[in-house]
Amino acid sequence: MPEMEGVAFLEKAKIIYPDAKRVLLTAYSDTDAAIKAINDVQLDYYLMKPWDPPSEKLYPVLNDLLDEWQMNYRPDFQGIKLVGYQYSPKSHALKDFLAGNLRPYQWFDIDSNPKAQELLDLHNLDRKELPIVFFEDGTHLLSPDPRALSARIGLNANAQLDLYDVVIIGAGPSGLAAAVYGGSEGLKTLLIEKRAPGGQAGTSSRIENYLGFPKGLSGAELSHRAITQARRFGVEFLSPQEVNAIENDGHYKILTLNDGSKITSKSVVITTGVDYRKLPASGVDNFTGAGIYYGAAMTEANSCRNKKVYVIGGGNSAGQGAVYLSKFAEKVTILIRREDLSSSMSSYLIDQINAIDNIEVVGKHEVIETCGNGHLQKLVIQNVEDHSTYDMEADALFIFIGAKPVTDWLDDKLIRDQRGYVMTGRDLLLEESFKKLWKLEREPFLLETCVPGIFAAGDVRAGAMNRVASAVGEGAMAIKFVHEYLAEI
Numbered sequence: 237m238p239e240m241e242g243v244a245f246l247e248k249a250k251i252i253y254p255d256a257k258r259v260l261l262t263a264y265s266d267t268d269a270a271i272k273a274i275n276d277v278q279l280d281y282y283l284m285k286p287w288d289p290p291s292e293k294l295y296p297v298l299n300d301l302l303d304e305w306q307m308n309y310r311p312d313f314q315g316i317k318l319v320g321y322q323y324s325p326k327s328h329a330l331k332d333f334l335a336g337n338l339r340p341y342q343w344f345d346i347d348s349n350p351k352a353q354e355l356l357d358l359h360n361l362d363r364k365e366l367p368i369v370f371f372e373d374g375t376h377l378l379s380p381d382p383r384a385l386s387a388r389i390g391l392n393a394n395a396q397l398d399l400y401d402v403v404i405i406g407a408g409p410s411g412l413a414a415a416v417y418g419g420s421e422g423l424k425t426l427l428i429e430k431r432a433p434g435g436q437a438g439t440s441s442r443i444e445n446y447l448g449f450p451k452g453l454s455g456a457e458l459s460h461r462a463i464t465q466a467r468r469f470g471v472e473f474l475s476p477q478e479v480n481a482i483e484n485d486g487h488y489k490i491l492t493l494n495d496g497s498k499i500t501s502k503s504v505v506i507t508t509g510v511d512y513r514k515l516p517a518s519g520v521d522n523f524t525g526a527g528i529y530y531g532a533a534m535t536e537a538n539s540c541r542n543k544k545v546y547v548i549g550g551g552n553s554a555g556q557g558a559v560y561l562s563k564f565a566e567k568v569t570i571l572i573r574r575e576d577l578s579s580s581m582s583s584y585l586i587d588q589i590n591a592i593d594n595i596e597v598v599g600k601h602e603v604i605e606t607c608g609n610g611h612l613q614k615l616v617i618q619n620v621e622d623h624s625t626y627d628m629e630a631d632a633l634f635i636f637i638g639a640k641p642v643t644d645w646l647d648d649k650l651i652r653d654q655r656g657y658v659m660t661g662r663d664l665l666l667e668e669s670f671k672k673l674w675k676l677e678r679e680p681f682l683l684e685t686c687v688p689g690i691f692a693a694g695d696v697r698a699g700a701m702n703r704v705a706s707a708v709g710e711g712a713m714a715i716k717f718v719h720e721y722l723a724e725i
């Protein structure tokens with residue numbers, strides 16, 4: 237290197253690759269310079285000229301240094317990097333979408349992780365454009381919505397065929413089971429999901445009672461296995477895409493999606509499940525996604541490290557959420573209106589909760605107001621008996637207070653019960669309006685709605701059991717009835 241001295245070179249290299257080992261090859265007469273360089277450039281080793289034979293004098297030294305480097309080297313995360321504000325609903329939606337669709341990503345909170353600002357500076361980007369998604373190939377998306385992100389990571393958002401044998405709406409356990417059976421039995425099957433596969437079960441940290449998994453399995457694992465299985469059988473999967481309407485046109489069902497596009501199928505299975513009930517306390521809408529979350533215990537657990545977390549609800553989903561969050565949070569308080577959990581939660585979960593030191597169960601209290609500046613900071617809690625109130629600091633609130641069927645999008649032609657669940661099979665025979673709508677000689681099949689060829693399965697169906705196993709069972713059964721229906725048209 238005639239244009240630069242060795243020590244100067246190492247000084248420059250140190251700025252670019254601070255973790256690289258530094259070795260100086262020096263002449264015997266330059267030993268003093270080498271010793272000085274140990275301090276100046278944190279030299280790891282200096283070699284004396286000549287290095288012959290290299291197998292004795294050069295390679296062993298370099299091998300040792302490389303071994304040492306390898307032991308301390310932690311490779312940079314390869315994959316999607318998401319930079320944003322912790323308390324931003326848009327960031328939360330992207331985290332939820334990536335986690336739900338089982339895409340590994342690394343989250344960088346701009347306020348607490350200096351690497352986040354480094355990433356922005358490196359790409360000459362401004363905080364105004366957050367959240368920003370960085371990809372492995374060096375490209376990025378500024379403040380994308382889940383659909384734009386989905387298109388970028390290669391998820392399917394447009395249907396490939398003009399006509400399907402069966403379209404399944406909703407990829408919870410029921411829809412996934414229907415898809416696996418539809419695909420495996422040779423039907424041209426399309427599965428449409430508005431968020432991410434797994435449905436409610438996908439948000440569960442541990443399902444302990446699903447047959448065949450004695451140690452339990454997480455909802456994410458169950459959905460991952462199921463979607464892989466469905467794809468193997470040739471099922472087409474559209475996500476995120478929401479179905480807004482179904483029209484019945486003779487033997488064809490025409491589905492309208494959120495983006496206005498239409499899909500035609502001979503039969504439809506509705507597996508849209510249920511959605512969380514909204515907490516009626518004041519201020520909740522202001523902080524949803526910014527400290528207040530419906531379900532989502534798994535997506536946001538990491539951000540609750542050493543924080544004060546509240547869980548509202550006394551059912552199994554609240555219990556599972558609290559147990560999971562307790563591994564991260566400083567303290568988890570379960571708030572319920574009843575005196576205790578005994579009438580609403582399985583005893584195995586109550587035992588688990590009692591054995592965890594940082595979970596407290598507070599009975600006979602409810603949240604009436606949520607306050608904060610840009611994100612949740614305080615709860616106003618009321619005693620349900622004497623109505624006295626007090627304030628508590630809270631970093632996050634997870635709401636699990638029951639569910640309502642996702643059927644608002646259906647028109648009046650499908651008969652639903654008083655609570656909005658879709659009615660099927662013989663239950664329909666008792667409905668006055670059914671006689672006017674049903675024109676076939678036969679009775680509706682067990683899971684058939686009042687429109688021939690449209691079926692409902694899982695939690696969305698009136699009389700469903702609200703269990704993963706029963707949802708899966710009904711999804712599989714629905715395909716049996718689809719076959720019978722297709723045979724008659």
Ligand SMILES: Cc1cc2nc3c(=O)[nH]c(=O)nc-3n(C[C@H](O)[C@H](O)[C@H](O)COP(=O)(O)OP(=O)(O)OC[C@H]3O[C@@H](n4cnc5c(N)ncnc54)[C@H](O)[C@@H]3O)c2cc1C
Binds near residue numbers: 406431436511531696
């Ligand atoms: C946290 C939690 C823990 C649970 N733990 C257990 C347990 O341990 N054991 C157990 O047996 N059960 C458990 N359950 C209950 C179980 O998860 C449900 O009974 C089951 O998920 C119901 O499945 P489903 O397919 O009928 O509906 P869902 O799981 O509700 O899935 C419906 C899907 O449809 C999608 N969708 C809705 N509308 C549309 C639309 N218009 N277009 C496209 N897609 C749409 C939704 O995004 C969703 O993915 C738990 C539930 C929760 C919330």
